[in-house]
Amino acid sequence: MKRLLVTGGAGFIGSNFVQMVLSEHPDCLVVNLDKLTYAGNLENLTEFMRHENHVFVQGDICDGPLVARLLDEHRIDAVVNFAAESHVDRSITGPKIFIDTNVGGTLTLLEAARDKKVERFVQVSTDEVYGSLGSEGMFTERTPLSPNSPYSASKASADHFVQAFGHTWGLPYNITRCSNNYGPYQFPEKLIPLMIHNALHDKELPVYGDGLYVRDWLYVYDHCTAIWAVLQKAPVGEVYNVGGCNEKPNLEVIRLILQHVGKPETLIRYVKDRPGHDRRYAIDAGKIMRDLGWKPSVTFEEGIAKTIDWYLANAQWLSHVVSGDYQNYYRTMYANR
Ligand code: NAD
Numbered sequence: 001m002k003r004l005l006v007t008g009g010a011g012f013i014g015s016n017f018v019q020m021v022l023s024e025h026p027d028c029l030v031v032n033l034d035k036l037t038y039a040g041n042l043e044n045l046t047e048f049m050r051h052e053n054h055v056f057v058q059g060d061i062c063d064g065p066l067v068a069r070l071l072d073e074h075r076i077d078a079v080v081n082f083a084a085e086s087h088v089d090r091s092i093t094g095p096k097i098f099i100d101t102n103v104g105g106t107l108t109l110l111e112a113a114r115d116k117k118v119e120r121f122v123q124v125s126t127d128e129v130y131g132s133l134g135s136e137g138m139f140t141e142r143t144p145l146s147p148n149s150p151y152s153a154s155k156a157s158a159d160h161f162v163q164a165f166g167h168t169w170g171l172p173y174n175i176t177r178c179s180n181n182y183g184p185y186q187f188p189e190k191l192i193p194l195m196i197h198n199a200l201h202d203k204e205l206p207v208y209g210d211g212l213y214v215r216d217w218l219y220v221y222d223h224c225t226a227i228w229a230v231l232q233k234a235p236v237g238e239v240y241n242v243g244g245c246n247e248k249p250n251l252e253v254i255r256l257i258l259q260h261v262g263k264p265e266t267l268i269r270y271v272k273d274r275p276g277h278d279r280r281y282a283i284d285a286g287k288i289m290r291d292l293g294w295k296p297s298v299t300f301e302e303g304i305a306k307t308i309d310w311y312l313a314n315a316q317w318l319s320h321v322v323s324g325d326y327q328n329y330y331r332t333m334y335a336n337r
């Protein structure tokens with residue numbers, strides 16, 4: 001697959017993917033369709049905006065005629081759908097846009113991909129569609145979908161639509177379900193960049209509930225190589241879990257960040273829990289490792305060190321991101337906690 005429509009390529013994971021493809025696969029064309037919501041940021045792509053194999057289009061995945069035109073005009077052979085509303089807390093305060101983009105937008109892309117006979121449709125999904133685990137066990141690709149938040153309900157719905165298009169019209173698809181990503185260019189509404197930002201500015205670190213919720217952390221570059229492997233090697237209709245083999249309670253992650261930036265644990269503040277907070281996610285990524293030969297390139301300790309170094313070296317990026325609307329978001333989201 002060489003002529004890609006990448007959606008959401010100005011967001012966190014999408015921009016890392018676009019950078020990886022343009023840097024490492026010079027025979028690929030990337031048409032990058034992004035609406036530039038609060039989470040989309042062209043500063044994630046500064047060095048790539050004039051790249052000869054990169055076409056950036058500001059637009060909505062819900063715009064069927066636009067999507068159809070891009071598929072035709074650029075003779076796209078594969079769609080990789082990153083575009084989404086991605087933050088669980090926002091889905092609790094305002095779920096409607098999650099249906100519009102994550103379900104409606106995916107449906108629009110699927111219809112266009114089917115009509116234009118695209119060779120592959122890769123849906124970037126999440127382990128959150130499987131629900132929550134107790135203290136034992138892992139999600140496999142056969143775990144039944146049981147989403148708990150409005151965000152994960154919308155992602156699970158999109159996954160069902162992708163599979164329905166495969167079943168009904170023979171659309172050649174794959175679905176990837178990955179765990180929590182971290183790394184450069186992540187918007188500081190998510191745990192790791194929010195804690196790095198607050199620690200650097202001596203602000204309190206808001207820990208939801210008892211802080212013992214467990215996530216499996218995946219370095220974003222490793223997620224990008226997994227999607228690339230799926231695009232190039234996966235049989236049609238297969239679903240792959242992607243995880244970093246790095247299960248950690250939130251408090252452990254936060255303490256590690258404080259140590260790295262040399263700030264005291266007294267900055268930690270326990271706040272009101274997220275409603276319906278999933279206790280534990282853990283991913284069995286054995287299938288993608290066995291079948292496609294993928295494996296993560298870094299341990300969590302290496303990845304978090306690289307991530308913190310990146311935020312320290314890119315203070316200007318961070319200060320632009322947290323100016324303006326971010327301040328309103330932060331005040332509102334954390335006011336009553
Ligand atoms: P993000 O919020 O950083 O970026 C989303 C991007 O999509 C932004 O650039 C935004 O402008 C764009 N977008 C939103 N609505 C759009 C629309 N209607 N049309 C076109 N573009 C639109 O998200 P992310 O963290 O990079 O996540 C990317 C994908 O990976 C999402 O589908 C998410 O569900 C999935 N995912 C994320 C994680 C994670 O840890 N971040 C883990 C598992 C799965």
Ligand code: DAU
Pocket residue numbers: 086087088089125126127128178179180181189190191192194206207208209211213214215250274281
């Ligand atoms: O598992 C994959 C999912 O990971 C993705 O599908 C989502 O797009 C992505 O946002 C992420 O969801 P989480 O809800 O797990 O990520 P978040 O960074 O919001 O929270 C991680 C953990 O940290 C979770 O247990 C809640 C907690 N937390 C989060 C924030 C923002 C806090 O304790 N304090 C905070 O301020």
